[in-house]
Amino acid sequence: MSKIQSPYDTSSQGGFFRRFVALIGNVYLVSMLVYLVLRLAFGSGTWWLALLNSFAIYTFAPALVLFILTLLTANWRDMIRLGLLCLLAIVWFGPFFQPAPSPAQRGxxxxxxxxxxxxxxxxxxxxxxxxxxxxxxxxxxxxxxxxxxxxxxxxxxxxxxxxxxxxxxxxxxxxxxxxxxxxxxxxxxxxxxxxxxxxxxxxxxxxxxxxxxxxxxxxxxxxxxxxxxxxxxxxxxxxxxxxxxxxxxxxxxxxxxxxxxxxxxxxxxxxxxxxxxxxxxxxxxxxxxxxxxxxxxxxxxxxxxxxxxxxxxxxxxxxxxxxxxxxx
Missing domain, CATH: 3.60.10.10 (Endonuclease/exonuclease/phosphatase)
Incomplete structure (x- = not known):
């Protein structure tokens, strides 16, 4: 009986899928690294950087999807890199989603x-x-x-x-x-x-x-x-x-x-x-x-x-x- 192949195996189709995820993940990681360095160095110094800053939270959206895909393909190195990026997003934007206090009216x-x-x-x-x-x-x-x-x-x-x-x-x-x-x-x-x-x-x-x-x-x-x-x-x-x-x-x-x-x-x-x-x-x-x-x-x-x-x-x-x- 032939072995049923997982789509996430490192051979044939599974290997192609793993390499494809790795390629997309690395392109995304490099792009985000460049963006974050430029934001720190130049702020909103160019129109396209200012535009990216306005939508900053959404630039992190692919990180979670790619993190899950690298986990499924057992690409541990890229998973760690994407995990660090996800951690940065949590530190940066997490406070937006924390429950706010409910002060009592005094005046x-x-x-x-x-x-x-x-x-x-x-x-x-x-x-x-x-x-x-x-x-x-x-x-x-x-x-x-x-x-x-x-x-x-x-x-x-x-x-x-x-x-x-x-x-x-x-x-x-x-x-x-x-x-x-x-x-x-x-x-x-x-x-x-x-x-x-x-x-x-x-x-x-x-x-x-x-x-x-x-x-x-x-x-x-x-x-x-x-x-x-x-x-x-x-x-x-x-x-x-x-x-x-x-x-x-x-x-x-x-x-x-x-x-x-x-x-x-x-x-x-x-x-x-x-x-x-x-x-x-x-x-x-x-x-x-x-x-x-x-x-x-x-x-x-x-x-x-x-x-x-x-x-x-x-x-x-x-x-x-x-x-x-x-x-x-």
């Missing part, structure tokens, strides 16, 4: 929602969702010009409304006592709280980086990636906040992945409500297959975040984000 709590307005066909869906999750402060981006004078459909629950003139509106249940160029001041139980509603530039060039790729789906968008304008806008905001002594909230569409290097700079200045209260990635974009968290509710250390939730699909290109903050 005045308020709910802040940031939301990209959907197309006209889904505006009512957005308003219905807001009514189902009534906030104290609603930060809207991409508001159509016809709504710039106010949103009557929400005025009964959010009577205080201001527009920034660039597609952003701040709606509040609490009294608005000042409207400056870049922020709104609300009265929270007798204390002044600054609210910044932001919508930073998309990290993309207005023109193709390579003419041959102009209009080519996916490749054109990918090769236009450029963080310079967005990062400058974020640093300008951080410079303003550096000397601010009053409590503040900064919410909106940052167009920034939490894996980007500039995220760490932002977190040195203020607190990320989602990271302080929730486990997981909290991805808000794209709507139908969320991969990255581009929307945030940040706050000064005068607040403690109690809860942060990613909202439902309301027909916009981003999912809404809701944060419950405790002013102490």
């Amino acid at each position: 005045v709590a308020l709910t802040v929602i940031t939301l990209n307005m959907p197309s006209a066909d889904h505006v009512q869906d957005a308003f219905d969702w807001v009514r189902d999750h009534p906030p104290d402060v609603l930060l809207l981006q991409r508001v159509p010009p016809e709504m710039a004078d106010g949103i009557d459909a929400l005025r009964d629950i959010l009577p205080e409304q201001t527009a920034a003139g660039d597609g952003k509106m701040t709606l509040s249940r609490l009294p608005i006592i000042e409207q400056a160029e870049s922020y709104t001041v609300i009265d929270v139980d007798g204390r002044e709280v600054l609210v910044y509603n932001v919508h930073f530039s998309r990290p993309s060039l207005p023109h193709p980086r390579f003419d041959a790729l102009d209009g080519v789906p996916f490749l054109d968008d990918m090769t236009r990636y450029d963080e310079a304008v967005r990062n400058a806008e974020i640093r300008d905001l951080l410079a303003v906040l550096d000397g601010e002594t009053r409590p503040y909230i900064v919410g909106g569409n940052f167009n920034m992945s939490q894996h980007s290097l500039i995220y760490s700079q932002v977190r040195l200045v203020m607190r990320d409500s989602f990271r302080d209260t929730s486990a997981g990635l909290g991805a808000t974009w794209p709507t139908h297959l969320p991969l990255l968290r581009l929307d945030y509710v940040w706050h000064s250390r005068d607040f403690v975040a109690l809860e942060t939730l990613v909202g439902a699909d309301i027909g916009a290109d981003h999912l809404p984000l809701s944060a419950r903050l405790d002013l102490r």
